[in-house]
Amino acid sequence: MGDYTDKVKTKMEDLIENEKNQWIDLALKIHENPELSFEEHKATQWLTEPLEQAGFRVKRHLLPELPTSFFAEWTGTKAGPTIAFIAEYDALAELGHACGHNIIGTSAVSAAVSLKKALDDDLPGKLVVIGTPAEEEGGGKILLVENGWFDDIDAVMMFHPRDKTMIFRGSLACVDVDITFMGKAAHAAANPDQGISALDAMLHSFLAIKQLLPSLPASANVHGIIRKGGDATNIIPDHCEASFLMRAKTREELHSIKRRVYDAVRHSTKAIGASCTMEEGLIYAERINNRVLGYQLMYNLERIGVEVDSSEITTGIGSSDIGNVSQLVPTIHPYIKIGNAITHTPAFTEATKSPEGMAGLIQAAKALALTAFDLFQSPSLIMQAKEELRQTINQRRNRL
Ligand SMILES: [Zn+2]
Ligand SMILES: [Zn+2]
Structure with a gap:
């Protein structure tokens, strides 16, 4: 020196x-x-x-x-x-x-x-x-x-x-996403056939993401919580909300994980006849x-x-x-x-x-x-x- x-x-x-x-x-x-x-x-x-x-x-x-x-x-x-x-x-x-x-x-x-x-x-x-x-x-x-x-x-x-x-x-790279599930409200006992359960769409999505995990890159980490699951037990919920945090080793890996998670959610929601919107946060x-x-x-x-x-x-x-x-x-x-x-x-x-x-x-x-x-x-x-x-x-x- x-x-x-x-x-x-x-x-x-x-x-x-x-x-x-x-x-x-x-x-x-x-x-x-x-x-x-x-x-x-x-x-x-x-x-x-x-x-x-x-x-x-x-x-x-x-x-x-x-x-x-x-x-x-x-x-x-x-x-x-x-x-x-x-x-x-x-x-x-x-x-x-x-x-x-x-x-x-x-x-x-x-x-x-x-x-x-x-x-x-x-x-x-x-x-x-x-x-x-x-x-x-x-x-x-x-x-x-x-x-x-x-x-x-x-x-x-x-x-x-x-x-x-x-x-x-x-x-790690990460992003959070808020997902809103929309269905159609109906009385749960009197006319359930008139309703579309946003809750079922949400639960179906959680399960689909869980089943997806083994096929994602090893560094992938996806975890979610339910923010809103309905208002009354005798009403088929027409509005439910969940939030997920996704992480990966790189931003590129995160993008591919995101695509597959979103596909799983859209397909699960569609299968129930409901719809969903996703609001993504900043990408770290x-x-x-x-x-x-x-x-x-x-x-x-x-x-x-x-x-x-x-x-x-x-x-x-x-x-x-x-x-x-x-x-x-x-x-x-x-x-x-x-x-x-x-x-x-x-x-x-x-x-x-x-x-x-x-x-x-x-x-x-x-x-x-x-x-x-x-x-x-x-x-x-x-x-x-x-x-x-x-x-x-x-x-x-x-x-x-
Ligand atoms: Zn800190
Ligand atoms: Zn700190």
Whole structure:
């Protein structure tokens, strides 16, 4: 490592360490004021304040449907890549910050502010923090991707707290669908022959999907619930509702699963003489973990003394809207250990304000800042990361 690189890295680590109380206070303040997806007004204000104070240009309210989104940028005097840290800050109903997005948002902001302070105006490129609301409910990043907010970004990084520090954990493609079944109401005893049961169409569909599962790709996961099954036992229901969540290893696999599930539902419904409509939600893409960025981050985590699991983790995984970003821009979504609790539990809500949680916050901030600095110093890493993504996408297309 060159003297300059080591000097700046040490300066950044010291800066974050010396100012850590400010970041811990911010993460705890967001923790104490949990806000649900789309309603993260306080968190947006509190996270953008230090960015503005540090000289970042902040745009808020990026989309009418995402009022709590933001885009903070600082452009250096020299030309170079654009690197983005992602902030999430939504909480869960009843549980509060049981996913630790207070730590995600604060680590992104503290890394950005500290990197700017350490480099002064010597930044070769542009540093960005993108405030992406509604991760838990609503796929905020999908909307931002679709509206071009990631088009000019060269690399994306964020940190999620968890029970283990790991870099290459995957996530599945997924989509939810609400299905409404329509039949014809009739008295269930007096004139059942006059009715068409929307409930039978729905139950028939559930069974058909279950019977379809063994013939779907191994990664397919389809599960549904009944939202409305009728109003009275003596009336043949004319209106029933169900919701399904479908997941698959890739977006392409998800499309083929979807087609077969919808066929099964339409045929089952038709067999009963009923009709149905389907309303599909946003499509979450699977996560492509960029290895060039991931290994650079691992190197920096080791520099600050954090033990890392660098294995490829493909089981026991869910879905997240960062997947859609990772299809477009080289992306990493690593995890930092903050104890042994599992996410989305009351124990994790405790962990995300605990001393271990705050230690994880500071480690994540340092690792993000150091890795972004490496990328600014060596644009060839970005070229390699982009080439890797291009090849991954091409290989996938060729397999189809
Ligand atoms: Zn979550
Ligand atoms: Zn989360």
